[in-house]
Amino acid sequence: MDLNLAHPGLADPEYYVPGLPADWVTERYGIPADEVAKLGSAENPFGPSPKAMDAVRDAIARMHMYAPWTAEPLREALAAKYGYQPEDFVCGSGETEVIALIIRAFAEPGGKVLMTRPCFPMYHLFAEAEDRRPVYIDTPDMTVDVDAYVDAIEPDTRIVFVTNPHSPSGTWLSEADVRRIVEAAPHALVALDEAYVHYSDTPGYIHLAREYDNLIVLRTFSKAFGLAGLRLGFGVANPDIARPLLAVKPTWNVGRLQIEAGVAALADDEHVDRTVAAILEGKAHVTKRFAELDRFRLVPGTMSNFMLIEILDPDTDSTRVFDGLLERGVIVKDGSVSFRGLEKRYLRSDINLPHRMDHLVDALADLP
Template sequence: MAIEPRAGILDIQPYKPGAADAPGVANPAKLSSNENALGCSLNAVAAFEAAASRLHRYPDGGATVLRDAIAHEEGLEADHIVCGTGSDEILQLLGRAYLNPGDKVVQSQYGFLVYRLVAMQSDARLVSAPERGYTTDVDAVIAAAGDDTKIVFIANPNNPTGTYISDAEVRRLRDALPPTTLLVLDAAYAEFVDAADYDPGMKLARERDDVFVTRTFSKIHGLAGLRLGWGYGPKAIIDVLNRVRGPFNVNLPAIEAGAAAIADRDFMRRSATHNATWIAYLQQQLGGLDLEVTPSVCNFVLVHFPKTPGKTAADADAYLTRQGLIVRPVGAYGLKDSLRITVGKEADNRRLVDALADFMAK
């Protein structure tokens, strides 16, 4: 007789990452996972390589070097920071620590898929608040949350839409939620945003005991392969997360490479500049092909395709794959008529536009 898992576990659909292969095409351009087109800091590479001589040693369980580096560069308090294997783990730790079976979790309509996984792993109820113009609608989130929600997850900016809400709107949301609700702000793409009214949430998390912010090294720092993330918030929440995380949840090379990466502000500036140039190019060029493109502040664009047979998102995805251009279908988000396309290197961005121009012209 098979050993049965806890009720609800088999209802979870495992997270499916962006594809990396195009059958029959050597060295395709991977534009499916929002990775940094410039790679990562050479300082991070050197730190990773230097750590190889110490692989027989356990890492520092508190990731002290990394937390100190984050605190120094971001102007934060190291004892208000926790590190994990990607921000995904931080999100899952929050669920493990604060959600009971039956608790209500609220996200925006097109919120990051991991929020659903976090809720289901704890047998909690997930409610999605309708968005307006592919953007979080604060009034809809407030209405959905009511007075009995345990956690509200807001990706700001949001993946896969690329949109954001202002600091004023985030604060309005927090003020409208009961103090028993934890507001989690997922700011994985914060470093790409150049908008005067945006804040990743650190100020709010410093002011209140019911706000927590997650960040990642996978995007602008280009360390997706190391699985490295961090969270910032009240010491009471940090203490709880330290009790439920693994004792050595961040490996030694990741700690060393992360500390070097966050100190390399020149690489971050170059990455942000590259992204700003080519996100504008993609939006302008794809819009010129009569494709609807949701304005994005991230390192990707959400492109909407017609329902016309031969011109659908699925048709475009298949066509691009044959050309060696791998993008991301987002049907799992309820966006079956759309594709998410990462900003790549100049040559890849131009190839993508040319390929879609050919596709739309056929």
């Protein structure tokens, strides 16, 4: 059957390629799931915030009631934590949903959406699915070139995505550089994606949304808070930006369990601090261990809980390395599959606990 009722942007849809689950390796290679180094999804090695787990247990008895459609208790908690008003926030079922809402609300069909290449694929996947037009700033050396960003902003650019720490490289932009991009696009909405900001061990630039009317700062509960499977994220901007987002948002997009877990997780600094400390320790460890490898190198400068691995050996490529690592119980991301513009020379691996990093380095050293 060849029934094409969807709009033209969906003639040949492309989907996000998530990191593989541990069970996949267990089924294929018989390696027990708890021995698999799952390094393809940037999840929290310590699991969910314990406070969030308690909040979910408590909220279960109220599941029969609709939650406030704006996720108000969470907006209030976010406002108190970050020094804003509740109406400055829009909450989503993951930050991914907020990204989709931004594309729908701030670019018309055909409208230009600017992003780096490679970047977090949801920016171009959603833009294309909504018939908007991705425009790319190529970053072949894997660092974000702010001059190129500024040059690429055109009078008809509608949305500018900036990811900090960047994905997939984890590299970091200074506040002055972020300001330059925001100030170069007064006619467009700049979406500053701070999904991984905790791992930079800085407060990030969430304060800039108070200063710039054309800026929305995006964050997730999936990473340092450990709630990837629950689905919760948010954007903060002035209410003129937040209001249209509420209008395109599916009304009860965030449920009661998410709201109550989010409020609890926000108050759980201990869990976040412990997670960040472990990732920083893992980063120091893996950086040291990579010195043992001569066929691979780490792309320097990551401020995130992942890193890019560059293949120096001309006789192999990212897909062969990816497959070889799977056989050895290590899941990473094959750059050529997971990121447009990354080609066959790179893999992205999470930074995780030191013993998981040993597993990765030992497996790389063992590849034929």
